[in-house]
Amino acid sequence: MKILIGIVESGSEEYLFVLENGKPVLIKADDKLIGKFANYEILRQKPLKINDKPIKGPGVFKFRYGPVTSGILEAGCYHLYTYGEKILNATINISWKKRDLEQAMQQKSPEESLFMAERICSNFAMSHSLAFSRAVEMALDIRPSLLTHNWRTLFIESERIYNHLHVIQKLASSAAQKVLAAHLSALFEDALRLSEALTGSRYLMGVNHIGKLSPTPEVSIIQKIIDGYQELKERFTKLYKKSLSDNNYLDRLHSSGTLTQEQAQTFGLTGPSLRACGVKGELYDDSRHLIDLPVITKKEGDALARMEVRAEEIVNSCQYLIDHLRVSDSWPEEGDEKVQTENTGGTGYALVNSPSGALGYYVEIVNRKMKQVNIFTPSYPGMHAISQVLEGHIFTDFPFVVDSFGVHFADAAC
Amino acid sequence: MKFLFIISLIFYALGAFFSLKPKVSYFLGFGGSVSAFITGCLALGHGTVFWKFSLLNHIMLSLAIDHLSAVFLIIASISWLALALYSVDYSKLYPQRRISLGFNLSLIGMLLVLTAQDAITMLIGWEIMTIFVFLMMQNPGKHFERSFRFLAFGELSTVCLLIGFAALFALTGSFSFDALKHGSPFILIMISLGFIIKMDIVPFHGWMRGIYGEIPDNTAALLSAPVTLMGVYGLERIIPLVPQNQAWDIIIILLGAFSAFWGGMQAAAADKIKLLPAYSTVENNGMILTTIGFYSLAQGFNTPILHYLSLFALATSIIIAISHTLAKTLLFMSVGHAKEAYDVHTIDEARGIWSGVGRIPAIGIVISALSFSAFPPLIGYAGEWMILETLFQSYRFPSTALAFFTALAGILIALAIGTISFAMIKIIGYNALGYDHGRKSRYIPHQLMHISEIGLEFLLLLGGIGLPLIIIITGFSKLLIGLLGVPAPLVLASGNPVFGVISPTFIGIIMLVLMIIPSFIFIKGKKKVRKVDSWNGGIRIAEGEFFSAPAYSQILEHILRKFYRTCEKRAKTHASIVIEDVLIEPSETVARVIRKLGEKVASVLMNGKISAYITYILILFITVFIIGMLVF
Missing domain, CATH: 1.10.287 (Helix Hairpins)
Known part of the structure; x- marks a missing residue:
């Protein structure tokens, strides 16, 4: 399986950043290869007004939702063309969050750029941090220790848990499942506290560095963290099972924002949105050195399927954390690492399985300064998918469609 | 009285003669209508015979005015004089001779209908009215076929009347209305069908969809209010005379209720500014037809309770007829005023009349639309309360079948009232009080337009508050009582024994008192108002981002898609919703x-x-x- 994640222009050459059979690869672009990827043009043009196709007609008007509106937590704007109830077309304007961070990172040191990458989208702070640091490590030929590698994997799962909880909480809240939403909010807070216990930061910021980590948790508190994840897992499983017996809730999600496998691949979707369409094998296998996480997939491709994938991943991730934290004290502190390097430049790229899909970085470093940075986030193709699947839905379906993708304007625009 | 009647005819004839000078013509029409109004007022006390003429041995033609004629003459003449005055200014926009000629001659026709005491005179008046209203609709090269459809329906009505009256002659040897008491069910059906067709009852409304938006507004108002009132008058004239037929009563009750429901539903989805009031006519006349049928049905039972109920139903039909004629005339005048000032056709285009065109037409739309939406203490509120009270006393009928059918009509009427309120909110919200989007209106001479609009606005307001007076004048003082400290005759009772009561006068007084204190505080504490642009989501709302009028109705069109046959037409960059009146x-x-x-x-x-x-x-x-x- 090949998924086009992004396009890199280096010098006069164009390269395709592709996720191929679980590995990120950089391939020189040619017409034959380009033709294989339906999302090439989207990634090439990278419009900030996504699906900008105004509809006209008697009674048709543009309902603008955003950029500063309760219900949308970030500065972003949905332009919904409608006769009043049915969404005829959805244009998404992500430009309000465009900060030109790729340019801003240029001529900065890797450490300074890492600081910026971490703050692109706080919900995916660890994913950005990790993808960036891995790309830099590849460029400078830095090999982090196994210990660092293992802990990073655990941090990503920690980020996945609280993100998925957040998405499901929003879906429950939109469906007026106030009790469920309140319980999920409590679990979300617990997940943030566990992240803090694990790293010292609720949003996992400032933990990851180029080639290394800040000090990992004391052995004495690890059992407490394990107990915390165990409790979170049990409470969530109970809630989730109960929620699946509530037809009011399920009816709202069922058939909302349905994507077929072909559509998902056309947009270049990855993560839960792709797995909810029944596609397996897109995961970057960076955790294979530990144990394989079971890959959750669903066939329906709707908001319910996306929610189910996320819910089951929460349980899996909790179990993953519990299992590996238990043996974390046995991980060797020394190994085949290479933290210091004489290299001052190079090219690197990396991918991370962020909570919402493949998040990638391409970097070029010269004299320990960033010459070029390209950021490829899962939210950008996610926004394209949302704008397409919203068509034909009525307004009440809007939050279920949008929230089920778990995307962010900050992540999409950078 | 006879003198005044002749004066009216002379004025109208002169109006027709001076049709080349529209202003003079309409002023003469106004004079004739004032005279007709006074005639009606004087005839309330005692009727009189104007003219008797023996055509052949057995055929007597006569013109006379009795209490019923007087009541309808007053209602119609108020509409006529308001329209005549309005048309003086309006004729600047439509100076065609045929309109002023048709206007005056159609009023002669209506005057004849209202005073005819025999079939032939009525048919003469009926044809004059139909043909000259048709003449007013003519516009060479435009909507030629559509106006002929109106004529086709008008002639269908005449044919029904002709057959009915011919059958009456064949049966009794007389064309006199007095002979109707020896009539047969066939005569009843044919004659009432003739009047029902004129009332635009479903499915005889097929001609109106294409034509209303195209004809001048004074013509539309005349067509929708006084002309359909003639159908109501005809029914009220003949139904009490012809022997009752229970099956036909049930049919017209259900036909009226369905018509009301259908008219309300189509009005709610209307996007043309004149189609909405036109469909509201279908709705209102449906309600009137239902009450007339109910009156006839209840009249057939000789019990005091049902006798009271039949009287109440008859009063209801007259109150709704008054409310409809006045409010519809006002609505068409106000809407027409704005439509011409903006030079547009759709509800969406004619937004912001209050600021864009003027306060008086905007208030005209608000008051008439509120009256149609049963807003207290306006007269429409009284009318719609009365019809619901009438129909929800269906349990008083001894037969379960009758109770069922009348209750079914009640449900349809309740739905009609709901949907018509939905429609009227649209016209108030978008057109009368909505945002004008910076649209500029063209100047129209409006002094007399304003006078006629203000006059009707006051009448609608006072008509509700002064309901007891109208009830007394129309001859239903038996329905008025005093109750719970409200002195007689300020309370209208819907049943005997009491089922429901209402006192719009009392409601009006309370509303007035309650308004005084807040108004005083508002005026006293009035601060400088700073106006800013509307914002949404942190950005100024752009044109094209405002909620459109069709969008307001879309949810209804979606929910009731089986009725509307809602169909979406979609191209790449274009979309529209098409509905049908099946x-x-x-x-x-x-x-x-x-x-x-x-x-x-x-x-x-x-x-x-x-x-x-x-x-x-x-x-x-x-x-x-x-x-x-x-x-x-």
Whole structure:
């Protein structure tokens, strides 16, 4: 399986950043290869007004939702063309969050750029941090220790848990499942506290560095963290099972924002949105050195399927954390690492399985300064998918469609 | 009184004569209407015979005015005089001679209908009215066929009346209305059908969809208010006279209720600014028809309770007729004023009349629309309360079937009231009080327009508060009582024993008192108002981001898509929703068949061959000759 994640222009050459059979690869672009990827043009043009196709007609008007509106937590704007109830077309304007961070990172040191990458989208702070640091490590030929590698994997799962909880909480809240939403909010807070216990930061910021980590948790508190994840897992499983017996809730999600496998691949979707369409094998296998996480997939491709994938991943991730934290004290502190390097430049790229899909970085470093940075986030193709699947839905379906993708304007625009 | 009546006729005739000078013509029409109004007022006390003429041995033609004629003459003449005054200014926009000529002559026709005491005089008045209203609708080269559809329905009405009255003559040897008491069910059905068609009851409304938006507004108002009122008058005139037929009563109750429901529903989805009031006419006349049917049904039972109820139903029909005629005239005048000032046709285009055109037409729309939405203490509120009270006393009928059908009509009427309120909120919200989007209106001379609009606005307001007075004048003082400290005759009771009571006068007083204190505080504490642009999501709302009028109705069109046959038409960058009035389809089919038939006949007879033409003339001559021989 090949998924086009992004396009890199280096010098006069164009390269395709592709996720191929679980590995990120950089391939020189040619017409034959380009033709294989339906999302090439989207990634090439990278419009900030996504699906900008105004509809006209008697009674048709543009309902603008955003950029500063309760219900949308970030500065972003949905332009919904409608006769009043049915969404005829959805244009998404992500430009309000465009900060030109790729340019801003240029001529900065890797450490300074890492600081910026971490703050692109706080919900995916660890994913950005990790993808960036891995790309830099590849460029400078830095090999982090196994210990660092293992802990990073655990941090990503920690980020996945609280993100998925957040998405499901929003879906429950939109469906007026106030009790469920309140319980999920409590679990979300617990997940943030566990992240803090694990790293010292609720949003996992400032933990990851180029080639290394800040000090990992004391052995004495690890059992407490394990107990915390165990409790979170049990409470969530109970809630989730109960929620699946509530037809009011399920009816709202069922058939909302349905994507077929072909559509998902056309947009270049990855993560839960792709797995909810029944596609397996897109995961970057960076955790294979530990144990394989079971890959959750669903066939329906709707908001319910996306929610189910996320819910089951929460349980899996909790179990993953519990299992590996238990043996974390046995991980060797020394190994085949290479933290210091004489290299001052190079090219690197990396991918991370962020909570919402493949998040990638391409970097070029010269004299320990960033010459070029390209950021490829899962939210950008996610926004394209949302704008397409919203068509034909009525307004009440809007939050279920949008929230089920778990995307962010900050992540999409950078 | 006779003198005043003749003065009216003379004024109208002079109005027609001076039709080349529209202003003079309409002023004369106004004078005639004032005279007609005074005639009606004087005739309330005692009726009089104006004229009697023996046509043949057995045929007496007569013109007279009794209490019923007087009541309807007053209602109609208020509408006429308001329209005449309005048309003086309006004639600047539509100076065509045919309109002023048609206006005055159609009023003569209506005057004859209201004072006729026999079938022939009524038919003469009926035809004059129909033909000259048709003349007003003419516009060479434009909507030619559509106006003929109106004429086709008008003539269908005449044909029904003709057959009914011919049957009456065949049965009784008289054309006098007094002979109706010896009438048969066939006569009842044919004559009432003739009047029902004129009231635009579903499915006889098929002509209106295409034409209302195209004709001048004074014509539309005349067509929708006083002309349909003639149908109401006709029914009220003949139904009490012809022997009652329970099955027909049930049919017209249900037909009226369904018409009300259908009219309300179509009004709610209307996007043309004049189509909405037109469909509201279908709704209102449906309600009137239901109450007339209910009156007749209840009248057939000789019990005091049902006798009271029949009286209440009859009063209801008259109150709704008053409310409809006045409010509809005002609505068409105000909407027409704004439509012409903006030079637009759709509800969406004619937004912001308050700031864009003027306060008075905006208030006109608000008051008339509120009256149609049963807003207290306006007269429409009284009318709609009365019809619901009437129908929800269906349990008083001894038969379960009758109770069921009348209750069913009650449900349809309740739905109609809901949907028509939905429609009226649209016209108030978008047109009268909505944002004008910076649109500029053109200047129209409006002094007399304003006077007629203000006059009707006051009448609608006072009509509700002064309901007891109207009830007394129309001859239903038995329905008024005093209750719970509210002195007689300020309370209207819907049943005996009491079922429900209402006192719009008392409500009006309370509302007035409650308004005084807040108004005083508001005026006293009035601060400087700073106006800013509307913002949404942190950005100024752009044109094209405002909630459109069709969007307001879309949810209804979606929910009731089986009724509307809602269909979405979608292209790449264009989308629209198309709805249909499926009950127009039968008349459309007939129109298509007639057109094809006409083309066939034309190709056979009018093909340029002299032999075919002579054959045609011969056949026609022989047919007429045979009919003449048979008749005489």
